Amino acid sequence: MLLEIKGVHFGYQQEAPILQGFNMHVARGEFLALLGPSGCGKSTLLNLAAGLLMPLDGSVKFNGSYLHGINNNVGYMTQGDTLLPWNTVAKNILLPLELRGTPAQERSDKLERALKLVNLGDARNKFPSELSGGMKRRALLARSLIYDPPMLLMDEPFGALDAQLRETMHKELLSTVNRLNESVLFVTHDIAESILLSDRVLVLGGRPLRILEETICPWGKERNLDEIRKSPDYAKLEAHVRGLLRLADAEQYADAPKGDA
Amino acid sequence: MKTNEPPVKDEPEHLAKAPVRKSRNRIRVENLAWQIAIGIIFLSIWEYASERWISALLVSKPSRIAQTMWEWSIDGTYVKNIWVTLKATIMGFGGGAIGGMILGYITATFRRVGEVLEPYVTALYTLPRLALAPLFLMWFGLGMEFRVMFAATIVFFLVYYNTYFGVREVSNELLAAVRIMGANRAQLAVRVVIPSALVWVTAGLKISVPYALVGVVVAEMLASDEGVGFLLAKSASQFSTYGSFAAIAALLVMALLTDWLLETITRRALRWKTAGSASQEQQH
Incomplete structure (x- = not known):
């Protein structure tokens, strides 16, 4: 297992616990999607995996070692814009390599590859304030991938993109993570996105958070997203997951403290 | 057949009526x-x-002031005194700004230090700086040190508070993202905290320059035998209105030049902030 979350308790003072004895894992090279209603605790799981939050009880293991601080072996793409506004696109993408002391030639080669991957070659000298929302997401993706972390943590990374660009990014992401055999822990609201991209979907809900169902997506690594969309299996799976998500939504609403809805 | 559609206008006429953006x-x-x-x-x-409606003794007249300015330019009065004031302003500004930035960074980064020092900093900040003049005079005498220290104490607090709030305002999300990429404490400071705080710090520096000049001029007026402040006080004591205005004109030029210089440096340092709006403006 690359990531193992075991018996984790987490919550904030004077609030109902978010996690209570929660278990999940991500295998090497696996693409796992976490699907659930807003505010259910999906991002908390990502923050635990990144070492930004520490469990009150239980353990988080990454690559066989217990996490006691920041996890430098993951790439983290959050919902927010975490590009450094004073650096150009190229400088932003290069940042992880510079921090790790990667040699100049290797940095330059990787930058070219990353810019090509996200189609930002022409914007390399622009500042984030000059980019559209979609371009910013692409720059963030390039920055998360450039140092080849064994695992990518992605928190609704393509929510701001238009449909066409999102499809392109889906294909690029799949081909990149497959090529590098990277694991991905992917948080999304989008049912189609979760089914198309992942090997496994965990439908989450309730408070404390629990796994309502684990769904296997039987498309294999070398998948053709356009073909999958046309298949009856996809339609069936999508309808099934949609039903589960409705249930999760209803539970979330029922579990919310009075006056919180 | 009649329709409700508006009549189609010829393009040239239509364009002629379109609002023109300057x-x-x-x-x-x-x-x-x-x-x-x-x-x-x-x-x-x-x-x-002047002389028709108001006494020339009170307001002088532009031609007489220009004549004095010309005389002072030729005989070296301007060069000598402006240089003294400028040197003291630069030294006072530099000393106060560096001290303010260092202490601001330390108190914002190490919260406990900030909490302990807070009442002392606040007390010194609220103290009228003019009250320190007699003490400074005793300690440093009439020389350059008096002017520099007086200006530095004014600049210090302006830069201190801006640096303090600038460092405190750094986005936690940015810090977390860069820490995950592998940044250590020093790298975080250089890559995130300092550039992020720079917006506040430059604002503090920009405000401080005129205050540094004010500090030096006040010090020169209080006790000095050279500098533009001295020139101003001496002219006023001799009822030389044109001399006072000529000294004020020198101060105006100095203030405008330093402001322009700082504006240019600030714009260059913070060009990332306006890059987006500049490109949008060009698109219009």
């Missing part, structure tokens, strides 16, 4: 023309009114 450059030139015109009108009225 270019940025044209607006700048127009503004400059207005500024020059206002200055000329003001000086003309002043020249005319």
